[in-house]
Amino acid sequence: MGLAIGLVGLPNVGKSTTFNALTKTQNAEAANYPFCTIEPNKAIVPVPDARMEALAAIVKPERMQYSTIEFVDIAGLVKGASRGEGLGNKFLGNIKETEVILQIVRCFEDGNIVHTEGSVNPLRDVEIIETELILADMESLSNRMTRMERMAKADKKAKEVYDFAATMLAHLNEGKMLSTFGDKSHEAFVQLNQELRFLTNKVMMYGANVDEAGLLEDNEHVQALQNHAQNIGADVIKLCAKIEEELGGMEEEERQEFLTDMGVLESGLDQIIRKGFDKLGLMSYFTAGVKEVRAWTIHKGTTAPKAAAVIHNDFERGFIRAEVIAYDDYVKYKGEAGAKEAGKLRLEGKEYIVQDGDVMHFRFNV
16 A cells, blocks of 8 residues: 555664564664664564454464555664765655654663663654654755745745745744644645655654563653653554564464563554554455455545455446445354344445444455
């Protein structure tokens, strides 16, 4: 679908280690020095979904296929990135192509791992990154306004866009991200955002990289990050990148036992994947048969014919109707036959908005 989550952060905060754990691969080189990640690493990651296991227990399929999302590990950032310092231009260009920013923030003390700023201070680290994002947006918006200036003098509509852009620039100039701008539904904001893909208007998530003790109890670094995130309406998810990388090499049963022994209910990375999927505006519907139980990825608010097109374009072109069973009913009545007998199988037409977890079968004719 062309939607991706970009992992960003200062060098040596555990970003590439997180990416290795996230993808259960070693595609991103993790090293104790800055800029070990130069070209963005990309990986398609399955979305954890316990509903798949419940459906498979009923249907007993030959295989299972989960929904997926793309994560991009982007080169570390330093002060001055908006002016091209370090790998700044490459960083800013790569992050522009993502829809959600997952900012990995170091929230643990370890004298053996160098910090480019000399000490552990999550709020300072976040400020460095977000300041560079703000400066980059200011530059792109200023350049756009310069190109608009002549037209704005002669055209009323162009003048309105220019004046609105000036209010956005003033907002940025106050050190505020565009995600906190007041009137984002305004036509001019939508137009400019589509054109310039503002970095500070992207959905922000924070991954608080902690040590093992930090998983069980919030340390002062995590608490400070949580307070900042609350002010801008962002989520904070705790993880221990080192432990997550170890978990990536375990079988599922061993993995769950390890988490239970630690007193942790769910892997931090599983939380990040699920939350990221939701932040991208995505959800899943299911098809369930003896050959395959599969989660199909669609945008929230998708109609039945458009959902059918994810399987094959012919399904949309020749759409007649959809047979739909809500997930809870499918599980409660132990499959399609039981749900149908209980009157829980519905026939839905072209206007039906697919709900998260619907178990579906499409009737079509081409």
